[in-house]
Amino acid sequence: MTAPELVIDVHGVTKSFDGRVVVNAIEMQVARGEIYGFLGPNGSGKTTFLRMLCGLLTPDAGHGHCLGYDFRSGSAEIKKHVGYMTQRFSFYEDLSLEENLDFMSRIYGLPNRKTAVRESLDRLGLAGRRTQLAGELSGGWKQRLALAACLIHQPRLLLLDEPTAGVDPKARREFWEEIHVLAAQGLTFLITTHYMDEAERCHRLAYIAYGDLLTRGSPEEVLRHAGLTTWQVRGPQLHDLAEALRGQPGVEQVVAFGTALHVSGRNAAQLRASLESTLTPAHHSEPIESGLEDVFISLMDQAKDKF
Amino acid sequence: MKLHPFSIRRFAAVVSKEFIQMRRDRVTFGMMVGIPLLQLVLFGFAINSDPKHLPTAVYSADHSVFSRTLVWALRNSSYFDVRRIADNEREIETLLAEGDVQFVVHVPVDFSRRLLRGERPSLLMQADATDPAATGNALAALNALTTTVLDRDLQGLLTDLRAQPGPVSLIMHRHYNPDIITQYNVVPGLMGVVLTMTMVIITGLAITRERERGTMENLLSTPVRPTEVMLGKLVPYILVGYIQVGFILLAARFLFQVPIVGNVALLLAIMLLFIFANLAVGITFSTLARNQLQAVQMAFFFFLPSILLSGFMFPFRGMPVWAQWLGEILPLTHFLRIVRGILLKGNGLALIAPEIWPLALFAAVVLTIGIKRYRETLD
Ligand SMILES: Nc1ncnc2c1ncn2[C@@H]1O[C@H](COP(=O)(O)OP(=O)(O)OP(=O)(O)O)[C@@H](O)[C@H]1O
């Protein structure tokens, strides 16, 4: 086998609600063992796309495969091998951790439930609190319980919808460590997130806005394709300077970062000319690398212009 | 989509999950125990459509043996409770107006004289008829009382003065419940009412709750089939239904001394169909309702006509024809006839068969709508 095995390979996936296109002809290829980041502004159709992948919503159009099954007609088979972690906590708050995990393992028909549940609790580090009701957990712990429950049937593909929303930085880092370990073992991840540091930890990314796929590739490729130039400016009266820069030719984004301004735009020459005409000698400016956030915001602004 | 066999394991998983949740949900649990208890107390003890011991005052302008006999007879009847012997007419007015008494029996001045002359004197009975139900039977009782009681005093030479009976004397036999004890009718009927109320509300809630709390999204993403979820959710509540029925049957037998002449096993068997019909309504409502509040509102929308038009609260034959037609659709109407038929009349399967098929038809139609509307996806 030369080409990597594709766990997700879908084309032209489309979904509208009440005549409004929410996911517009999206295509996506995710290879086995890959951590694929799925980004986009609120309401851009990420959750809708994930739901279609695991058979929760019927796509209006599109074809392709997921885990080797036709993604439209094979959802019953797909469901057995997918772990879907919903954006909103969707386990039973009136069941204890152990009961929740036990319920999931029974639903998936696991042969030795007891062991599976115990191992899962141990891995979570929650063995001591197994009889606690899920509803009594803090937000971050709920997320970890949800991840554990999604993993209990040893799925081949994990669809995680904002799994780290509201999780503290240390727990988030641990979470990502674990994901990388699992991916190395051959598990495939499709993860939506709004955090840029998480986007950078993905093997590949896709960015959608208003249902349209705007860019995809590895984080480096995404940065390169965007063709964005960014300058860092330091000096006095940054606030007034920002006001003066906004709206000038070539200036697309002006963002304040503590004691510096990041000014970016796609037309490098225009941007440079605008900076030179506006900056005073008291200001110090230097070109820096654009971040993913700058790229995404720039992409989103372009997409918005089309509407 | 490919057909998948029904999995007993997944079904069992849903059942045991529902049992745990049922145990934890104090409010629902309390409702399942509380509804039958409350209804038993309300309908069994408190609400009585044939009230007795109604407060009564007597104003006698005629002091004779006849008026004394009358008071004595009133005192002895279970319908009247003679609270007051009034002295003047003014007092009577205020007693009635203030609601101190329900009736005033007014013996006119020349009552005994006219009685002895055979002039059929009138006896005035003033009733506070704001609640017609409270007065109807009492008036009839007084009517009967005067003829029988006064006859005792009209002895010897006076015998001729006894009110002449008509050429035909009407004899009424009251079947099944000769003493007209309301509880005999109401308590068995309560089974149907309690089942309707709990089954519809609780299944409605159980399914909309999954949607409202977002757990449905998780459930739908697993291999569990809709039929497994549905049936898994129903089984615990069928059990609850039977526990409620057992509770009411015991109360009927030992608390209210309702004579149970029919086959209880037959009743319990047919009850499954009735429970099923109500669960079907609950499921269908849950597919229509967006949240638990709406589910409860819909349940009441179903419950009100059930209780009003089924013959539980009001005599079925007393309703206008259109209301009877509506009533015929409702499962409770047929179930009440079945319960009363079996328990009070001792009817067998052959006699209740005409009530079974409308129940079955109702359950089939509603369940079809429910399943058609139940979505396997979130669309
Ligand atoms: N069941 C539904 N019926 C109608 N519209 C829907 C439905 N589900 C989602 N939408 C709409 O589809 C659009 C995309 O929603 P979706 O939840 O997929 O966005 P998202 O990218 O996950 O956003 P977020 O980052 O906020 O989670 C939104 O405008 C939303 O209002």
Ligand SMILES: [Mg+2]
């Ligand atoms: Mg979302």
